[in-house]
Amino acid sequence: MSFLDDFLVRAALAGLGVALAAAPLGCFVVWRRMAYFGDATAHASILGVALALALDLPVFGGVLLVALLMAVTVSAVTGRGYGMDTMLGVMAHSALAFGLVAVSFVPGVRIDLMAYLFGDILAVSKYDLMVIWGGSAMVLGLLWWRWNALLTATLNPDLAYAAGIDPRREQLVLTLALALVVAVAIKVVGVLLIAAMLIIPAATARPFASTPERMTLAAGAVGGVSALGGLQISFSADLPTGPAIVCLAAVLFVLSNLGKALIGR
Amino acid sequence: MSLIEIRQAAFRHSGSPVLTNVDFRIDSGEIVTVVGPNGSGKSTLLRGIIGALSPSQGSVVRAEGLRIGYVPQKLHIDPTLPMTVRRFLSLPEKVADDVAEQALERAGAGKLIDRQMAGLSGGQFQRVLLARALLSDPQLLILDEATQGLDQPGSAAFYRQIEDLRRSMGCAVLMVSHELHVVMAASDRVICLNGHICCEGAPEHVASAPEYRALFGSGTQGALALYRHEHNHTHGDGCGHEHDRQTEAAP
The missing domain is CATH 3.40.50.300 (P-loop containing nucleotide triphosphate hydrolases)
Structure with missing residues (x-):
C-alpha cells in the first residue's frame, strides 16, 4: 500500500528518528558530563519493560515512567552522603536486576529479552514508528524551546541565576528529554546501547565544531549516517542491527579524531 | 532610590x-x-x-x-563544549554584532571575538566575562x-x-x-x-x-x-x- 509496508523503510525511519533526537541531547550529556546518568537511566528502563508486560500496558509508557522516576530520584538523592556515581551505580544496576527478575515472573509469555537489551529495529511496526517520531519530535521541541537557557545553565549555574534562569528547571528539562529518548530508543538499539547513541555522535562531532550549534548539527549528521549505514551493513552482511549501528558510529569517532590529529596542530 | x-x-x-x-x-x-x-x-x-x-x-x-551584570568568580568551561567568544556573548539573549563588538571594546577585549573561550588566557577570559556583563547596560x-x-x-x-x-x-x-x-x-x-x-x-x-x-x-x-x-x-x-x-x- 504505502512505502511504510517495507520493513526496511520502517527500520531506516526508526533509526533516523532516534538518531536525530539522541544527537542534540547527547551533546548536553557530553557537555554536562552526564554520560553515566544516561547509561543508568537506560539500564533501569528494563524494569519498565517488565512492569509494562506484567500489567499489560504499552512498553513505551512503562519505560518512560521508570526512566523518569529513576532520573528524578537520582537528581533528588544526589549529594546526601553519596556521590552521584555511587547512587547511579546502586540504582541502575539494582533496577536492571529487579527488571530481569521481574521479567521471569511474567506468566505465560516467553518474551524475547534480547530484543529489549539489544533492540529489534527490523521488527518496528507502524505504531512503533509513530511513537518514535512523536517522542523524538517532543525531545527536539523541548530542546529547541529551552536552547539558550539550557546552554547558559550548562556553562555556569550562577550565570544562569543572574540572567533569571533557574538551572534546576533546566536540569529537569534535560532529565525529561533523556527519559523520552530512552523510551523511544529501546526498540531500535536496546537498553544496553542507548548511551552509545547519545554520546558517540556528539563526541565524534566535537573536534570539528566551533560553536555548540555546529556541534549539535554535526552530531545529528553522524547519528543519521550511523543509523542508515549500520542498517545497510547489517542487512547486507547479516549482522545484528543495533550493534552494527553503534559500531559504525564508533568507527566514525575514531576517524574524526584521527582526521583532527592529522589536520590540526 | x-x-x-x-x-x-x-x-x-x-x-x-x-x-x-x-x-x-x-x-x-x-x-x-x-x-x-x-x-x-x-x-x-x-x-x-x-x-x-x-x-x-x-x-x-x-x-x-x-x-544586573554579573561577573562570576571563575567559570570553568568544559573542554567538550565548543564556544566562541561571539557565541558566548549571545547567551542567554541574542545580541547584534555591533553591540557585541562594542561591549568587547569597552571591556578591553576588542580583538578576541572569534577566539575559542577555552583558548583564552586568564586575563582575556575575565575581560570577556566583563564584556558579557556589560551587554545588558x-x-x-x-x-x-x-x-x-x-x-x-x-x-x-x-x-x-x-x-x-x-x-x-x-x-x-x-x-x-x-x-x-x-x-x-x-x-x-x-x-x-x-x-x-x-x-x-x-x-x-x-x-x-x-x-x-x-x-x-x-x-x-x-x-x-x-x-x-x-x-x-x-x-x-x-x-x-x-x-x-x-x-x-x-x-
Missing part, C-alpha cells in the same frame, strides 16, 4: 547559617567592596543579591526592573573575586577598566575581593564581613577599624602593611565585640 536593599536578612548554605543580621544597600553609581576571610559569607551575600539564594529571614528588595555590576588568578599588573589594569566603566556608564559596582589594597583604594564604601557585617564605611575608616584589624591584622602583613602605615589611629565606634581568631584559618 537604592538598587538593592537587604533588611535584617539571614542566609543559609546547605542547612547551616552562613550570614545573619545583614543590612545592606547599594545606590546607583557607588563602588562597594566586600572583604572578609574565607568562609565569611562573601559569595553567599552575592548569591543572595543576584537571586540564586533566598534569605531564610528578612528581605531582599531589588529595584523594579533592575539590570547594567545599573549594577557585580564582580565576585574577578581578578583571581591574575597577576598584580593584570588585576590593577582590570580594576582601572572597572573605574573607567563606572565613569562612562554610571553603573554601580559591587565587588568581592581578597586583594584588599588594590580594591579598597577604588571603593566608595567597604563592607567587612564575617558571618555578619562587622564594620563598614569609607576605606580609610574600615582599614583602621579594630574589627577589621582583628580579622586581617595579623597573618596578612603583606597586603595590609600599607594601611597600617597610613592609618595608625583607631576609631572607637566599631560594633564592639571580639572576633574568634580561628575564623581566619577556617577554609
